[in-house]
Amino acid sequence: MIPLLNYLVLSGIFASGFVLFRTPFEFYVNYLFMLLFIGAYFYRCHKIQVSKFFLIFLAIFSGVSLLNVFWGNIVLFSFVKQFGGFVLNGVVYYLLLKINDGDIEKLFYVYLRLAILVAVIGLFQEVSYLIGFTYGYDFSYFIPKFNGGGVSAGLLRVTSILPEPSHFGGAIAPALFISIHSLIKGDAGFIGRKSALAVLSAAVLSFSLVTYVAIVTAVVLILANYRQFRRMLIPLSVVGVFSYLSYQYVPEIRVRVDDTFATMSGRVVLTESNLSTFAFISNASVAMESFKANPIFGSGIGSHPVSYDKYIPGIVDSADGPAALSKDDAGSLFFRLMSETGLLGISLFLYYIARFYVSRKQDSTLWLISNSMICLFVVNLIRLGNFFYCGFIFFIWGYYFTRKVYDARDKSGGGQPVAI
Numbered sequence: 001m002i003p004l005l006n007y008l009v010l011s012g013i014f015a016s017g018f019v020l021f022r023t024p025f026e027f028y029v030n031y032l033f034m035l036l037f038i039g040a041y042f043y044r045c046h047k048i049q050v051s052k053f054f055l056i057f058l059a060i061f062s063g064v065s066l067l068n069v070f071w072g073n074i075v076l077f078s079f080v081k082q083f084g085g086f087v088l089n090g091v092v093y094y095l096l097l098k099i100n101d102g103d104i105e106k107l108f109y110v111y112l113r114l115a116i117l118v119a120v121i122g123l124f125q126e127v128s129y130l131i132g133f134t135y136g137y138d139f140s141y142f143i144p145k146f147n148g149g150g151v152s153a154g155l156l157r158v159t160s161i162l163p164e165p166s167h168f169g170g171a172i173a174p175a176l177f178i179s180i181h182s183l184i185k186g187d188a189g190f191i192g193r194k195s196a197l198a199v200l201s202a203a204v205l206s207f208s209l210v211t212y213v214a215i216v217t218a219v220v221l222i223l224a225n226y227r228q229f230r231r232m233l234i235p236l237s238v239v240g241v242f243s244y245l246s247y248q249y250v251p252e253i254r255v256r257v258d259d260t261f262a263t264m265s266g267r268v269v270l271t272e273s274n275l276s277t278f279a280f281i282s283n284a285s286v287a288m289e290s291f292k293a294n295p296i297f298g299s300g301i302g303s304h305p306v307s308y309d310k311y312i313p314g315i316v317d318s319a320d321g322p323a324a325l326s327k328d329d330a331g332s333l334f335f336r337l338m339s340e341t342g343l344l345g346i347s348l349f350l351y352y353i354a355r356f357y358v359s360r361k362q363d364s365t366l367w368l369i370s371n372s373m374i375c376l377f378v379v380n381l382i383r384l385g386n387f388f389y390c391g392f393i394f395f396i397w398g399y400y401f402t403r404k405v406y407d408a409r410d411k412s413g414g415g416q417p418v419a420i
Helices: 002-014 029-045 052-071 076-099 104-131 165-185 193-204 209-226 233-249 251-264 275-293 304-314 333-340 342-355 366-382 389-412
Strands: 019-021
Touching (some): 002 076, 002 104, 002 389, 019 029, 052 342, 076 104, 076 389, 104 165, 104 193, 104 366, 104 389, 165 209, 165 389, 209 366, 233 251, 275 333, 304 333, 333 366, 366 389
16 A cells, blocks of 8 residues: 555656646645545554654744734735645655655655656657657646647757646756766666666756756766766766757757846846746846845745735836746745745755755765755756645655664664654
C-alpha cells in the first residue's frame, strides 16, 4: 500500500496542469491525491501528526498575515487560500516522510522514476511535433491548463505534461542535477546514463532560460563539491559554450536577456519589452515598493496581488502595459518573499538553505539529494513564485530530512533511521 501512496502523492509534482475546477479557487488533481493519502494514512495509523517545527513556522506567518488582513493589505480569502495550501501541503508531505520512516532516499528514487517518465514524454512530444502528430505534442485536449511552449529554432519547446517550459524545468530540476552528475562523473548515483541523457535532452529542448540556469547551477554545485576544478575544465567550458550558443541561436532567450538589460538600464521603456521581461520587472518593482512599506515582516502571505494593484499604477500606465502578468505569485519566489514576508522571510529561507545543507565531504550519497534540491530552490527564486507548484513543499521537507538523516547517521555511525 505504501509504495502506491508514494507514487500517487509524488506524481502531483508533475500535475500542475491538471485542474478539476477553477472557482471559487483552483482545485488541482494533486489536491485530490493528497486528500486520498490523508484518508489512507488515518485509516492505517488512526491519527494525524503534525511537526512542531511546521506549526511554529505557520503560527508566525499566519499571525503577521492576519494583522495585515486587519490593516487592509490582504483580502481575507487570499490569505485563507494560502493558509489552506500550506496546511494541506505541509501536513501531507510530512506524513509521507513519516509513513516511510524518514527514508528520503526511497522517496527520492520514486521522484526520479517519475521525472524520467515525464522527460521521456517530453521527448515523445518533440518527435510528434517533427512528424506532424498533433495529439502527440498538443496536450490541451486532456490537460486543462496546458499552455504549450511554442516553437524555437524550428523545434517544439518541450513542456511534457506541465503547463509551460518553465514549469517543466522546475519540476525536473532535481533530476537534472542528478543526470548531469551521472554524465560528467560516469557514476550512476541514483540514475543510469541513458536515463540521464533523456532528462538532459528534454531539458535542453525546453528552450527555457530558467531551465538553463538550473543546468549551470548544477555544474557549479558539482564543481564546488568535488573541488577538482582542473579536471572539470572541460564540462565547465561546455557549459560556457552552451550558454553562448543558447543566447545566439535561441530567439526567446536572446530577446529576454537583451530586453531585461535594456529596460533596467533605461534604454527601453518597460511597456515596449517582451511579456516575460515586463512580468519580471513589473513584479520586481511592485515587490520593492511593498518591501519599502513593510520591510521587516512584509505585507503578509497572499498579499502580493493587493500590492500589485496598489503600486503598479505608479510603475507603468496600465493602459499601455500588459494586464497583471504573474500578479498572483509575483513570478518569482524571491520577489514574493520580499513582498509578502519581508526581511524575516528572506532571512529564514536563506538560513534554512545554509543550516540544512549536506556537502559531498559530509556524505557521499546524501549530498546528491541535498544539492539537487538546491537547483529547484534556485529555479523557484528566479522564476516560480507559487508556493505549491512542482512539489515545492515536498522538497522543502525533503531538504530538511536529508540533513536529519545525515545527522542521525553521523551520531550512530550509520544505518540508524531518522527520528521524526
